Amino acid sequence: MVFTFGTPLSYGIFREPFSDAFGISPVALSGVFAVMLFTFFIGSGFVGVFGSRFPARAVLLTCSLATGLLAPSLYLTGSVVGLVVVFAALGLALGTAFVLIASVVPRWFETRRGAATGLIFVGNGLGLFVLPPAWQLALAEMGVRRGFLGIVSATAIAFLLAGLACRRPRWAERSTATAGELLEWLARLGGTRTFQFLFLGMALSFAWYQLLAAYAVDLFAYRGLTEAGASAAFGLIGGVSIISRIGGGYLADAVGSRRAFLASLGCTAGGIALLFVPAVPALPVAIFLIGLGLGGSATLYIPLLMGIYPPEKDTAIVGVFNVAIGITALAMPPLGTASVAYTGGFTTAILLTFVAVVVGIWTVAVGTAES
Numbered sequence: 001m002v003f004t005f006g007t008p009l010s011y012g013i014f015r016e017p018f019s020d021a022f023g024i025s026p027v028a029l030s031g032v033f034a035v036m037l038f039t040f041f042i043g044s045g046f047v048g049v050f051g052s053r054f055p056a057r058a059v060l061l062t063c064s065l066a067t068g069l070l071a072p073s074l075y076l077t078g079s080v081v082g083l084v085v086v087f088a089a090l091g092l093a094l095g096t097a098f099v100l101i102a103s104v105v106p107r108w109f110e111t112r113r114g115a116a117t118g119l120i121f122v123g124n125g126l127g128l129f130v131l132p133p134a135w136q137l138a139l140a141e142m143g144v145r146r147g148f149l150g151i152v153s154a155t156a157i158a159f160l161l162a163g164l165a166c167r168r169p170r171w172a173e174r175s176t177a178t179a180g181e182l183l184e185w186l187a188r189l190g191g192t193r194t195f196q197f198l199f200l201g202m203a204l205s206f207a208w209y210q211l212l213a214a215y216a217v218d219l220f221a222y223r224g225l226t227e228a229g230a231s232a233a234f235g236l237i238g239g240v241s242i243i244s245r246i247g248g249g250y251l252a253d254a255v256g257s258r259r260a261f262l263a264s265l266g267c268t269a270g271g272i273a274l275l276f277v278p279a280v281p282a283l284p285v286a287i288f289l290i291g292l293g294l295g296g297s298a299t300l301y302i303p304l305l306m307g308i309y310p311p312e313k314d315t316a317i318v319g320v321f322n323v324a325i326g327i328t329a330l331a332m333p334p335l336g337t338a339s340v341a342y343t344g345g346f347t348t349a350i351l352l353t354f355v356a357v358v359v360g361i362w363t364v365a366v367g368t369a370e371s
Contacts, residue, residue, distance in 0.1 A: 117299055216233075268357050
């Protein structure tokens with residue numbers, strides 16, 4: 001789990017080194033990374049829906065093989081089209097690994113599912129904490145091609161270990177639906193009001209972070225931090241989220257996933273609002289609140305959805321809502337980059353991020369109330 005979200009959500013750090021190495025404009029590179037997020041969420045979402053009949057171990061080992069083959073790919077290409085292919089394939093492998101682990105591990109737990117999900121999602125928090133500065137250091141010290149080779153190779157090894165260990169429990173029911181039956185189920189699901197609100201709500205519940213990741217490092221540097229310090233500050237959001245990933249799971253077991261999830265988004269809204277304050281002392285408080293909100297919402301949406309929909313459709317449900325997250329992921333990186341580039345400041349980008357959180361809170365509240 002450390003290597004799933006950590007790399008695709010480090011795209012703000014990739015932009016300048018890749019632009020210098022390949023002579024591609026930052027806006028064009030934002031499009032490349034948007035494609036990576038698209039395949040990370042939407043592509044892997046469809047794999048989750050239609051690949052739920054395959055053993056989790058086989059799918060994870062395939063992800064390991066694909067990631068290993070991609071590791072030296074930047075020695076073979078440097079064009080925009082080539083980068084799109086590389087990052088699209090990498091996003092699909094990373095996202096598929098996430099969907100499988102996130103949907104299979106909670107099935108081993110019944111009474112403490114929230115806590116168990118929180119513990120496994122600590123890996124995501126560690127990734128968001130460790131991977132941004134790791135990528136920044138690797139690209140600065142080793143260069144783009146060697147740095148990419150090193151970290152993606154480590155990712156392939158991690159997925160290999162996950163593939164050897166991860167499997168569904170023998171007692172857990174697994175969907176045996178055919179592709180046609182799954183399409184019929186998706187059509188029925190899409191026609192319900194609850195699903196429509198939740199689909200939009202989950203998309204917006206992650207859109208704010210996709211926006212923030214596009215400009216956060218530049219914002220922190222503008223507020224006076226060094227380049228390395230800005231990358232570390234962005235990674236600190238993921239580090240703080242480790243606290244709420246663990247605590248949020250226990251809180252969900254105590255008060256319910258819905259309340260805990262909405263409270264997490266409330267923390268996020270407070271932290272984003274503080275980014276409007278130019279004073280430097282407000283920045284650590286904003287990072288802390290955003291980290292708490294990120295960890296809680298990123299962890300608790302799995303128990304929330306599994307409490308609403310049939311557990312035997314675990315991977316399919318996670319996959320469907322990954323598609324929702326991926327739709328916004330396609331638009332948010334270019335939108336965040338362009339809003340800063342064309343306005344010459346960060347106010348519009350922060351406002352867009354805040355609005356995404358607030359509307360996400362409303363739609364999830366409505367959708368879960370009706371369920």
